[in-house]
Each structure stands twice: as structure tokens, then as C-alpha cells.
Amino acid sequence: MTTETELAFAHPEARSVATADRPLDRLSLRNHLAEVEIGAFQSERNVVQRLQFNVVVEIAPLPNDLGDDVDRILSYDRLTEAIAHELAAERFNLLETLCERVADRILLQPQAERVFVRIEKLDRGPGALGVEIVRKKGQAVSEVEPSSALSPVVAFLSEKAMQSPNLTSWIDQLAAGAAPIVFCVAPDNTVAQGADTQAARWRMALLGGELAAWRLADKDPRCVVVDNRTELDWAFKNGQISVWAPTKIILDTPEGSAVTVESGPELARWFAAFIGAKEVLIFGGPQEQDGWPTTMPPRIINLEQREL
Structure with missing residues (x-):
């Protein structure tokens, strides 16, 4: 005993x-x-x-x-x-x-x-x-405020931006900033070519997003693919540059089925709101700006034709 x-x-x-x-x-x-x-x-x-x-x-x-x-x-x-x-x-x-x-x-x-x-x-x-x-629970003695992590920045990369010779320079400059960085990459829409139904195209677009995320990680080893909120929170607190693989979070979120995952900018805008990002940086051509309400938070910055 x-x-x-x-x-x-x-x-x-x-x-x-x-x-x-x-x-x-x-x-x-x-x-x-x-x-x-x-x-x-x-x-x-x-x-x-x-x-x-x-x-x-x-x-x-x-x-x-x-x-x-x-x-x-x-x-x-x-x-x-x-x-x-x-x-x-x-x-x-x-x-x-x-x-x-x-x-x-x-x-x-x-x-x-x-x-x-x-x-x-x-x-x-x-x-x-x-x-x-x-x-x-309920027996707290000291006054403790929840920790306030730095608000992350979402950086959207179009297909054009992924091929830009400035890509490494952009990553260098983002990494030098104070805010946590998470990349959202335009999905590889060739994955969904030939699909007959909207349901199939939607799921294939998610797979295209996964493929695009891994392509960026392959280009720059500083960029680590993450697919869940726990990993993202850890990355934000520890200075890791993340690349969002969208499937898990989208499928686990009640409103996820309503997200237009085939559109990279729309997907990035939804993700930025989901994680409470303070701004979205756009790397790409003007066609990616269609439908983005510039008066709605998070603040949207078009970085076309220039570096940070």
C-alpha cells in the first residue's frame, strides 16, 4: 500500500x-x-x-x-x-x-x-x-492573460509568381520581418482537368493545392508544409515559414465545402480570415485581383511588378 x-x-x-x-x-x-x-x-x-x-x-x-x-x-x-x-x-x-x-x-x-x-x-x-x-478550473490565483501571438501574414503565390526569378528574394525579405509567414500557393488546376462533376473538380482542386504546396517546399527548404492548426500555431510561435496544405482544414471546417478552392486568391482570402491574419500579400498578375474587396479586412496589398 x-x-x-x-x-x-x-x-x-x-x-x-x-x-x-x-x-x-x-x-x-x-x-x-x-x-x-x-x-x-x-x-x-x-x-x-x-x-x-x-x-x-x-x-x-x-x-x-x-x-x-x-x-x-x-x-x-x-x-x-x-x-x-x-x-x-x-x-x-x-x-x-x-x-x-x-x-x-x-x-x-x-x-x-x-x-x-x-x-x-x-x-x-x-x-x-x-x-x-x-x-x-476556476481556482486561478494569479491574473493571467492569454498569450498574444504575433498576427501572421498570408503570402499568396500565383502560378506566375512561383516561376518568378524573384521568388527566393521575396522569401528572404518576408523571413526578415517580425510577423509569422504562411504561404498559400495557387492550386495546380491541371489535376482537375477532365473531371465531369463539380464535386470531383472541388476535391481535385484540393489535391492541386497540396501538390502546389509541396512544390514550393521543394524549391526552398525553409518553407515547411503544414496541414493542421496545431502545426500552424507552433510554426507561428517558433519562427518557421509555413506552406499551407489545404485539404485537412478545409474538410474539417463546417463551412469548408462552400469555399471556392479552385480560385487561389479566394482560397487565400478565406484562409487569412480563418487564422486571423493581419494582411494578405499578393504575388501575381492582375487577373488574380478579380473579386477581392479591398475595403474588407484583412488588408490586401498587390505586390505585382515590385519586390517588398
Whole structure:
């Protein structure tokens, strides 16, 4: 039988099981290390210490129709991002305060019901010195605002732009900016040639979009093909240039069947609104401008015949 003393020093996962009032699924992060300046003593000023984080999140039951879909779960990245965000926000004197901030930020996630956070200093003595707290939804102590990620920019590339000798220069200049970049490439409409029905042409246009995305990634290794919202969020926060492969998001979105995927500009406009982009950059000829309401956000800039 597990004793209270054994539980006191057990991993938070064991403690969460022992103290559960109802069975919940659990997501855990074990032995996550970070090097930071922290501490209330003068001897801890201007000194970097190793912190070890162990986190267990009890989550709401997964939907029966999960379908192996990464966008419908609480991602491990949310745990490490919560830690990184709080460590970057300010210098902490107390582990207790840091524990509270990390726990409260994790509980902002809709799936999170209860969280165990243990943080230990590894360099203050022969052993590990630490604090562990337990918090549940609605029990937030600190005032935590959701993190405000930089608003991304969607860069639309027409077939003409994909063949431009300026393509690498455009990517260089976009990469040098502060905003996250995601490319939307005009679909390869040759895929749908010969299709007899609108349904077939629509699905083939999605395949043409996938093909075009991989062609851009093949041209420039900095451009990474992504197909789901979880990957996009990670890319925006980590400075990765993304190329959108449209099939998954379009098919998973209730209004997706109404999107005119055969038109590259229309598809890019819908995608920009979907991810909250602050602007759309157009690389291509004037024919791609048809039907774009320049008074409607996101702001549309025509970059035809010039570089950034």
C-alpha cells in the first residue's frame, strides 16, 4: 500500500491518481529542464540555475469521434509553452509564484480540468529543492492573460509568381520581418482537368493545392508544409515559414465545402480570415485581383511588378 510519505515524493502523476475524485485522462510532462535566473537571495542574483518541471494535467474526456486528429486534443506543446511564456515574462523570486503562473496558464486551455505543477531547483544544494501545487478550473490565483501571438501574414503565390526569378528574394525579405509567414500557393488546376462533376473538380482542386504546396517546399527548404492548426500555431510561435496544405482544414471546417478552392486568391482570402491574419500579400498578375474587396479586412496589398 502506498503511504502518504511515499506519495509526497512520488511523481505528480501518482499523486493525481491518488487524489482523484473522478477518473480523468491525464497528460504529463516529466523532467523538463530550463536554465533561468530565479531566487530571492542576493546570492541568486545574476546566477543561472537549473529548474526541473513536472506537470500533470487532468483533461476532459476525449470525444468519441476523435479520429486521431491532433487539433482536437490538448497538445504537449501547450505545457512547454506555458512554462516558457512565464519564464520569459519576468524574473521570479519565488518558485511558488512561478508554479501559480504556470498552472493558471495551463488552465486557460478548454480541455484542462485540474493541474499538478512541481518545480525544483537542482543547483541550490546536494538535493532538489522544490514546490508542488494543485489547481483546478476556476481556482486561478494569479491574473493571467492569454498569450498574444504575433498576427501572421498570408503570402499568396500565383502560378506566375512561383516561376518568378524573384521568388527566393521575396522569401528572404518576408523571413526578415517580425510577423509569422504562411504561404498559400495557387492550386495546380491541371489535376482537375477532365473531371465531369463539380464535386470531383472541388476535391481535385484540393489535391492541386497540396501538390502546389509541396512544390514550393521543394524549391526552398525553409518553407515547411503544414496541414493542421496545431502545426500552424507552433510554426507561428517558433519562427518557421509555413506552406499551407489545404485539404485537412478545409474538410474539417463546417463551412469548408462552400469555399471556392479552385480560385487561389479566394482560397487565400478565406484562409487569412480563418487564422486571423493581419494582411494578405499578393504575388501575381492582375487577373488574380478579380473579386477581392479591398475595403474588407484583412488588408490586401498587390505586390505585382515590385519586390517588398
